[in-house]
Structures are given as structure tokens and as C-alpha cells.
Amino acid sequence: MEKDLEKLVSLIRSSKNMTVFTGAGVSTLSGIRDFRGINGVYKEPWHGRNVEDILSLPTFRNEPELFYGWATEFVYCLERYEPSVVHRVLAKLEEKQLLKALYTQNIDLLHTKAGNKKVYEVHGSPAFHHCMKCKMVCTYAEISPMVLGGKVPYCDHCGGLIKPDIVFYSENLDEKLLNQGFSDFEKSDLVLVLGSSLTVQPAASLPMAAKYGGADIVIVNNQPTNLDSSAVLKFDDLKAVFEYLEKVL
Ligand SMILES: [Zn+2]
Known part of the structure; x- marks a missing residue:
């Protein structure tokens, strides 16, 4: 592995335009549970309801207390977690x-907490919330205490239901952001895919644009991905690779 790690360092140092794509594997190093992995949160029913249902827009409109109840354990507790060596x-x-x-599928705000500024969250983020009626904006800090106190947040101005800016199952991803992503990946000369099995579409097709753009692709993931055969380097162990990079860079 040592030789491959040296090669990775030299690729990073000589790159002029590196883009990174991260998934749940990066956050599991911080103790956050994987959403869709083998022991994924997504597969466990919550109070008898499946999570895909809880995170669908129609259910959210009709029974918002379901989402906000579930989210006390999985969204409104981010203060507990610290950035990992990868972050x-x-x-x-x-x-x-x-x-x-840096494009991420994660909604845990840890890249921002670690200090990254150019973070693009393709599945949205709970940093901001919107009133579904008048579009008034609220922050995580404003909403979180309410939710943790067992209340569903409603708008102060119009009484509308407030929703976090997380992409729910029945919602489309932000098209403008996706187009910017395709362009960024296509222009890159080096792309790192970290802790994602690249199975969730359409976000997972972003790194594919790098392949068409001719970038060197490096994958660090403990499961196979559909880009493995196009990668110049593939590692399994995120923690080991990034502990090495932390020492060397
Ligand atoms: Zn409102």
C-alpha cells in the first residue's frame, strides 16, 4: 500500500483542479451511522413506520411530527459529532x-465544521429551513431546540409548516447545483471518491463526469463501486489513507 500512498500524494500535489466527492463512509468515522449501508438507519423501521415513508413529502405534510420525532435521533443532534481525520x-x-x-451526499454539516468553505451538499442540509408557505428562512440553531423539546416548528409569520432544506425521497435534487457539479467534475484533473459506493442516483453519477473529462480517479471505499475499473488507485481503508495524508501533507 505504501507505494500507492506515495502515488496518491504525488497526484494531489501535482493536481491543478482537484474535486472531491464524499459519502456516508466519511461520517461513520465520526460515529454517525450510515444511512444506506449494511446496517443502515434507512433499513430500520421507526415506531413501526419505514424511514423512506417518514422522509417522503406527502407524509411530511400530513404527519410532520413523525419526521421531527425521528429526526431528534438522526438530524438534530449534530453537536455530538466531531470531524474525523478525513474531514x-x-x-x-x-x-x-x-x-x-467538495461535493457531499452527507447532511451532517461536518465538512463545514472542519473548515471547508466550498462544500456543495447534493442532498441538501439542515443548516437552513424554510417555511413551506411564505418561504421564510430559519437556521438549525433556531429550530433544533424546538424539535428537541418535542414540538413541530411552524412559521411565526404565516403559521406554515417549516421544513429543513434536506432533499426528501420524493423531491428532486437542486438542478442548478447538479449542473455546476457535472461541470466541476468534468473540468477536474483529479477526483477523489471517498466513502461512497456511488449507488444513489443522480448524485452518484457526478464522479462519472470526471471519467468523461479524463480526470485521474482515486477511490477510497470499503465496498466496490461502479467506477473501480476506471480508477488509477483504489483503497479500502479511509482511516488509514487519511492518517497517512495527515502526516505527509
Ligand atoms: Zn411562513
Whole structure:
């Protein structure tokens, strides 16, 4: 592995336009449970309801207390978690201007907490919430205490239901963000895919654009991905790779 790690360092150092894509594997190192993995949160019913249902827009409109109840355990407890070695190294790489853009499937705000500025959250984020009627914006800090106190948040102005800016199952991803993503990945000369099995569409097709753009692709994931055969390097152990990078870079 040592030789491959040296090669990775040299790819990062010589890159002019590196883009990174991260998934749940990056956050499990911080103790956050994987959403869709083998022991995924998604597969466990919550009070007899399946999570896909709880996270669908029609259910949210009719029974918002279901989502907000579930979310006390899975969304409104982010203060408990600290950035992992992967988050820290990615923040360092951006600071050194070696990382152009960071796209993530995660909704835990840990990349931002680690210090990354150019974070693009393709599945949205709970940092902001919107009133579904008048579009008034609220922050995580405003909403979180209400939710943890067992209340469903409603708008102060119009009484509308407030929804976090997380992409629910029946919702489309932000098209503008996706187009920007395709362009960023296509222009990249180096792409790191970290802790994602690239199974959830359409976000998972973003790194595919890198392949068409001719980038060197490096994958670090403990499961196979559909880009493995196009990768110049493939590692299994995120923690080991990033502990090495933290020492060397
Ligand atoms: Zn409102």
C-alpha cells in the first residue's frame, strides 16, 4: 500500500483542479451511522413506520411530527459529532488551495465544521429551513431546540409548516447545483471518491463526469463501486489513507 500512498500524494500535489466527492463512509468515522449501508438507519423501521415513508413529502405534510420525532435521533443532534481525520485533511487541502470543490451526499454539516468553505451538499442540509408557505428562512440553531423539546416548528409569520432544506425521497435534487457539479467534475484533473459506493442516483453519477473529462480517479471505499475499473488507485481503508495524508501533507 505504501507505494500507492506515495502515488496518491504525488497526484494531489501535482493536481491543478482537484474535486472531491464524499459519502456516508466519511461520517461513520465520526460515529454517525450510515444511512444506506449494511446496517443502515434507512433499513430500520421507526415506531413501526419505514424511514423512506417518514422522509417522503406527502407524509411530511400530513404527519410532520413523525419526521421531527425521528429526526431528534438522526438530524438534530449534530453537536455530538466531531470531524474525523478525513474531514480535517480535506479542510487542510482547501486551505492549501489544493482542493477546488467538495461535493457531499452527507447532511451532517461536518465538512463545514472542519473548515471547508466550498462544500456543495447534493442532498441538501439542515443548516437552513424554510417555511413551506411564505418561504421564510430559519437556521438549525433556531429550530433544533424546538424539535428537541418535542414540538413541530411552524412559521411565526404565516403559521406554515417549516421544513429543513434536506432533499426528501420524493423531491428532486437542486438542478442548478447538479449542473455546476457535472461541470466541476468534468473540468477536474483529479477526483477523489471517498466513502461512497456511488449507488444513489443522480448524485452518484457526478464522479462519472470526471471519467468523461479524463480526470485521474482515486477511490477510497470499503465496498466496490461502479467506477473501480476506471480508477488509477483504489483503497479500502479511509482511516488509514487519511492518517497517512495527515502526516505527509
Ligand atoms: Zn411562513
